Amino acid sequence: MEKILGAIETGGTKIICAVGDITGRISDRMQFPTERPERSVPKMIEFFEDKGVDAIGIGAFGPIDVIKGSEGYGSIRKCERDGWSFYPLLSTVCDALGVPGDMDTDVNTACLAEYTYGAGKGAEILLYVTVGTGIGIGITIDGKPVHGMMHPEGGHVGAIRHPDDRFKGTCPFHGDCIEGLACGPAIKERWGMPGAELADREEVWDMEAHYLAQLVRNCMMTIAPNRIVMGGGVMQQACLFPKIRRSVAEQVNGYMDCPETMDMDSYIVPSVLEGNQGVLGGFVLADNALKGGRR
Amino acid sequence: MEKILGAIETGGTKIICAVGDITGRISDRMQFPTERPERSVPKMIEFFEDKGVDAIGIGAFGPIDVIKGSEGYGSIRKCERDGWSFYPLLSTVCDALGVPGDMDTDVNTACLAEYTYGAGKGAEILLYVTVGTGIGIGITIDGKPVHGMMHPEGGHVGAIRHPDDRFKGTCPFHGDCIEGLACGPAIKERWGMPGAELADREEVWDMEAHYLAQLVRNCMMTIAPNRIVMGGGVMQQACLFPKIRRSVAEQVNGYMDCPETMDMDSYIVPSVLEGNQGVLGGFVLADNALKGGRR
Numbered sequence: 142m143e144k145i146l147g148a149i150e151t152g153g154t155k156i157i158c159a160v161g162d163i164t165g166r167i168s169d170r171m172q173f174p175t176e177r178p179e180r181s182v183p184k185m186i187e188f189f190e191d192k193g194v195d196a197i198g199i200g201a202f203g204p205i206d207v208i209k210g211s212e213g214y215g216s217i218r219k220c221e222r223d224g225w226s227f228y229p230l231l232s233t234v235c236d237a238l239g240v241p242g243d244m245d246t247d248v249n250t251a252c253l254a255e256y257t258y259g260a261g262k263g264a265e266i267l268l269y270v271t272v273g274t275g276i277g278i279g280i281t282i283d284g285k286p287v288h289g290m291m292h293p294e295g296g297h298v299g300a301i302r303h304p305d306d307r308f309k310g311t312c313p314f315h316g317d318c319i320e321g322l323a324c325g326p327a328i329k330e331r332w333g334m335p336g337a338e339l340a341d342r343e344e345v346w347d348m349e350a351h352y353l354a355q356l357v358r359n360c361m362m363t364i365a366p367n368r369i370v371m372g373g374g375v376m377q378q379a380c381l382f383p384k385i386r387r388s389v390a391e392q393v394n395g396y397m398d399c400p401e402t403m404d405m406d407s408y409i410v411p412s413v414l415e416g417n418q419g420v421l422g423g424f425v426l427a428d429n430a431l432k433g434g435r436r
Numbered sequence: 437m438e439k440i441l442g443a444i445e446t447g448g449t450k451i452i453c454a455v456g457d458i459t460g461r462i463s464d465r466m467q468f469p470t471e472r473p474e475r476s477v478p479k480m481i482e483f484f485e486d487k488g489v490d491a492i493g494i495g496a497f498g499p500i501d502v503i504k505g506s507e508g509y510g511s512i513r514k515c516e517r518d519g520w521s522f523y524p525l526l527s528t529v530c531d532a533l534g535v536p537g538d539m540d541t542d543v544n545t546a547c548l549a550e551y552t553y554g555a556g557k558g559a560e561i562l563l564y565v566t567v568g569t570g571i572g573i574g575i576t577i578d579g580k581p582v583h584g585m586m587h588p589e590g591g592h593v594g595a596i597r598h599p600d601d602r603f604k605g606t607c608p609f610h611g612d613c614i615e616g617l618a619c620g621p622a623i624k625e626r627w628g629m630p631g632a633e634l635a636d637r638e639e640v641w642d643m644e645a646h647y648l649a650q651l652v653r654n655c656m657m658t659i660a661p662n663r664i665v666m667g668g669g670v671m672q673q674a675c676l677f678p679k680i681r682r683s684v685a686e687q688v689n690g691y692m693d694c695p696e697t698m699d700m701d702s703y704i705v706p707s708v709l710e711g712n713q714g715v716l717g718g719f720v721l722a723d724n725a726l727k728g729g730r731r
Contacts, residue, residue: 219693265583265584265585266582266583266584266585278658280658280659282577282582287561287577287659287660288560288561288660289560289561289659289660289661289662290560290561290660290661290662290692290694290695290696290697291660291692291694292660293657293658293659293660294657294660294691294692295657295658296657297657297691298653298654298657298658299596299650299653299654299687300596301594301595301596314689314690314691315687315689315691355594358593358594359593359594359654359658360658362588362589362590362591362592362593363573363575363588363590363593363654363655363658363659364575364582364584364588364658364659365582365583365584365585365586365587365588365589366584366585367584367585392594392610394609394610395609396589396592396609396610397585397586397589398514399585399586400585401585402585
C-alpha cells in the first residue's frame, strides 16, 4: 500500500497543505494566507492531525537552512518576513505530528516535482527557473537537489545592461542584478504597470528576454543542464519562450552543440505543473525522508 | 597491495604521463610536446607498456565527450587542434593496454585532485577555476565531477565591462566573455606585454580581479560551492587573491552569509597542487574506473 504523504508549500502570500502519495495523486488540500508562524504553523499541524500521514515534505520560501547536520537545519534563515527569522519550521511540524520529514527551497522543490512528474522527467541535470515576485533557480542532479553551502540563488548574478534600459533595479542587495531588473515588480516599476497589462508591448518582452537569457546562459556554462524548465507568473507571457531561446542561442553561439541544444524548443520548456509544484515536490521530499535520506 | 595507476594529462603544448597509486605517490613520469595524435598517442602507449598499470585516468583538453553511454564517450569533440577532432583517445589507450579507464576535462580532473589531495579536501561542492591560456572551471559534488549535457565551461559567461576597458576581447565564440577579457592572451593583447611583466601595474590586476570576481559570483549564486580553489598561470600573481576576495564580497553584499564565506581567505584559496593536478586527478579517475564507476 502506498504511504500517505503530507506536503507544505509556504509562499510569500499563501500557504498550501496537501495530502497524497508518491504517484502524485492529491487526496486533500487546503490553503490559507501567510501570517506570523505562531498563527500559520498551528493551522498546518491541525490540518494534518487526523490525516495519518507517514512523512512531511516542505517547500519553503528562502533563505532557509537545508544543510543536514547544521544546528539550524530545517529553519528559516534571517529574513524580512514578520516573525519567521530563525523559525524552526521542519522540526516544529515533524515533532508535533511525530513523523519524519524533509525541507527544501520552494525552487528546489519545484525542480524536484518537474524532475519526477513534469517537464524535466529524468533529466540528469535539471535546471528550474522561476520568474515572478523574485527570480529563483532550483537544480537537481540525478533527482537530488543541489545545496552546497546554502542553496542556489541564481537570480542574483550580475546583468549586462540592455542598451535602452535606465531602470536602477529593485534588488535591495544588488540593485541591478538579474532579479532586480527582470522580476515582476521590476517590470511594473520600469514600465509603470504590471506585466499582464503590457502583453502587446514587444519592447517590454524583448528586454525581459535579454535579461532572462543571460541567466540561462550563466547556468548553461556553469553546470550544462540537460534540460531547463521555466515557470512563475512572468513566464505566463508565452511570447517570452521563443525570445529567450533565440537570445540564448545567439549568446552561446554554437559553443555547446549537444544533442540537447539541437532543438531549443525541447531544451528550454515551460513548467507543466504550474500551481502544483510545491505540493508534488513536497511528496517527493516526504518520500525521501521515509527512505532515510534526511532527518 | 595498492593498485598501480596510470595518468595522462593532455595539454595544449605538452602531454604528461605518470605512474603511481591512490595515495598520491608518483613513481614514474615523462612528458613530451603535444603533436598530432598519430605521433603522440603511440608515445603514451609505449610509456605505459612495461609499467603494469591496472587502469588509466586521462585529464584532457576540451571540449571532450564525457557522457557515459554516448557513442563518442572518451573522444575529443570537434576542435581546432590538428588531427584531434573526434579522436577516440580513451578507447585507443585502454584497448592497447588492455585495462579499464576513465577520462574527464583537464579542469574537472584538476578539481578532483584538489578535492582528494589538495586545497579543497572534502568540500561537498568544490569549484576549481583555472586562469591561463583559457579560463575554465571544474566542479565536483561529493567528489564526483559534474557533466550534465557536456561539462562546465564557466569561463564563457557574459561579462559586465570594467568602466576603463575598451579591449574587444579574444574569444572566437563570444568576443568579450570572461575568458575573452581576462585570460592570459587577453591580458597580453590589452596591455601590450605578458602578465608576468606587468606585476607592478596595479590597474592591470584591479581590472583582472573585476572580471574574475564576476565569474566567482556567478558560480556562487548558481551552485553555492563550499570552497573555491583558483590556479593556472595568471593566478601566480598573488596580489589577485585579496583583490578577488574583496570584489566578490562587495558584489555578493551579504547575500550568502554562510560559515564558509565568513572567512574569505579560507573560502577562495590558491591551488596547492599546481603542476601535478592532472597526474593526481588522473590517478583518482583510474581508481574510479577500477571500482567500476566508468567504462
